[in-house]
Amino acid sequence: MNQKEWPLWEVFIRAKQGLNHKHVGSLHAADVTMAIANARDVYTRRLEGISIWVVESKHLHASEPSDQEALFDPAEDKIYRHPTFYNLPIELKHM
Amino acid sequence: MEINLEESFQKKIDDEIRIEPRDWMPEKYRKTLLRQISQHAHSEIVGMLPEANWITRAPNLRRKVALLAKVQDEAGHGLYLYSAAETLGMTRDELLEELHSGKAKYSSIFNYPTLSWADMGAIGWLVDGAAIMNQVPLCRVSYGPYARAMVRVCKEESFHQRQGYEIMLTLSNGSEEQKAMAQDALNRWWWPSVMMFGPNDDNSPNSAQSMKWKIKRFSNDDLRQKFIDVSVAQAEILGLTIPDNNLKWNEARGHYDFSTIDWIEFNEVIAGNGPCNKQRLKAIVSAWQNGEWVRDAAVAYAEKQAKKTDNKTIAA
Numbered sequence: 001m002n003q004k005e006w007p008l009w010e011v012f013i014r015a016k017q018g019l020n021h022k023h024v025g026s027l028h029a030a031d032v033t034m035a036i037a038n039a040r041d042v043y044t045r046r047l048e049g050i051s052i053w054v055v056e057s058k059h060l061h062a063s064e065p066s067d068q069e070a071l072f073d074p075a076e077d078k079i080y081r082h083p084t085f086y087n088l089p090i091e092l093k094h095m
Numbered sequence: 096m097e098i099n100l101e102e103s104f105q106k107k108i109d110d111e112i113r114i115e116p117r118d119w120m121p122e123k124y125r126k127t128l129l130r131q132i133s134q135h136a137h138s139e140i141v142g143m144l145p146e147a148n149w150i151t152r153a154p155n156l157r158r159k160v161a162l163l164a165k166v167q168d169e170a171g172h173g174l175y176l177y178s179a180a181e182t183l184g185m186t187r188d189e190l191l192e193e194l195h196s197g198k199a200k201y202s203s204i205f206n207y208p209t210l211s212w213a214d215m216g217a218i219g220w221l222v223d224g225a226a227i228m229n230q231v232p233l234c235r236v237s238y239g240p241y242a243r244a245m246v247r248v249c250k251e252e253s254f255h256q257r258q259g260y261e262i263m264l265t266l267s268n269g270s271e272e273q274k275a276m277a278q279d280a281l282n283r284w285w286w287p288s289v290m291m292f293g294p295n296d297d298n299s300p301n302s303a304q305s306m307k308w309k310i311k312r313f314s315n316d317d318l319r320q321k322f323i324d325v326s327v328a329q330a331e332i333l334g335l336t337i338p339d340n341n342l343k344w345n346e347a348r349g350h351y352d353f354s355t356i357d358w359i360e361f362n363e364v365i366a367g368n369g370p371c372n373k374q375r376l377k378a379i380v381s382a383w384q385n386g387e388w389v390r391d392a393a394v395a396y397a398e399k400q401a402k403k404t405d406n407k408t409i410a411a
């Protein structure tokens with residue numbers, strides 16, 4: 001008797017040509033072939049996609065929620081990164 | 096410190112900011128959600144059984160492909176929800192173990208038998224209909240993975256209800272016997288469907304906390320009333336009679352009045368004494384046990400393939 005659970009995989013679907021793959025959920029599968037086959041059955045029963053990525057969940061690394069401020073707040077006051085920061089005459093065209 | 100965490104957690108929820116798996120959450124929120132999501136997942140899985148009973152006996156190919164697709168969807172719903180539950184720290188095997196041991200509950204509606212083809216109609220119309228009433232508000236539930244799973248589920252449910260109603264419509268417009276079949280199915284499925292919304296509000300002790308956490312957005316009785324109100328007109332189109340002598344429009348309330356629910360029956364079915372409780376659990380457990388060699392073989396094959404790849408890499 002085997003007590004081993006099939007590993008968990010994260011599934012990414014490309015909805016149509018030209019769009020990026022987007023995370024849609026996860027599933028269990030013994031290997032990559034089964035993971036893609038299961039992803040097709042679980043996440044694309046209604047033309048939701050034309051391409052599937054699967055990656056074993058253990059290979060996915062995430063930022064810590066507690067680092068959110070440190071990582072993302074510094075961008076908040078850098079309005080000079082946006083085009084509207086710059087004062088230019090109204091009669092200026094094509095810019 | 097603890098109080099601050101709790102306060103900022105509640106503030107996020109009040110502001111409609113979703114909670115994600117790695118965010119701090121009160122232990123009770125996690126536990127309550129785990130129970131709710133896993134019960135929901137188990138219901139989708141056990142819910143395949145009563146309908147699977149009729150797939151091979153569907154009256155024609157059109158009905159057969161539709162029923163097959165519906166049952167396959169329910170498997171998918173179970174899988175979306177198990178995945179959501181796993182983000183709260185239980186493994187899939189632990190979740191299944193709770194189902195198999197009888198520790199975890201599933202919706203009591205699936206402990207009733209499917210006696211005729213008309214039951215496929217009544218289930219799609221009423222059982223999926225009641226499920227939709229319950230599930231649509233859950234698309235805005237405070238826990239991110241659960242809400243996302245529910246959005247997928249709800250997108251797929253509408254076809255379930257419509258295919259069921261179409262079966263009822265065809266039977267109702269058919270021969271006397273067919274119409275009687277449809278009426279009989281409605282008679283048997285009506286009250287169990289009404290009970291799907293759970294106990295009356297004054298008998299639902301955890302509701303207030305769940306509402307505050309936004310893992311429940313409407314009360315059981317409000318949803319039940321809404322279900323009854325919309326079902327009356329749907330039954331009229333079918334020319335069928337809802338089996339309740341006290342069902343009548345109450346002008347002052349702006350709702351239909353209905354009979355008191357037989358909570359003794361409800362509690363009996365929950366306690367495991369419904370017509371099919373034992374049969375359902377047995378089918379689920381034996382499917383798991385009989386599939387064990389397949390699961391093991393898949394793991395053994397994957398391990399062997401991985402080793403082959405490793406050897407190749409070393410040789411190169």
Ligand SMILES: [Fe+2]
Nearest residue numbers: 139168169172
């Ligand atoms: Fe479902």
Ligand SMILES: [Fe+2]
Nearest residue numbers: 169223252255
């Ligand atoms: Fe359904």
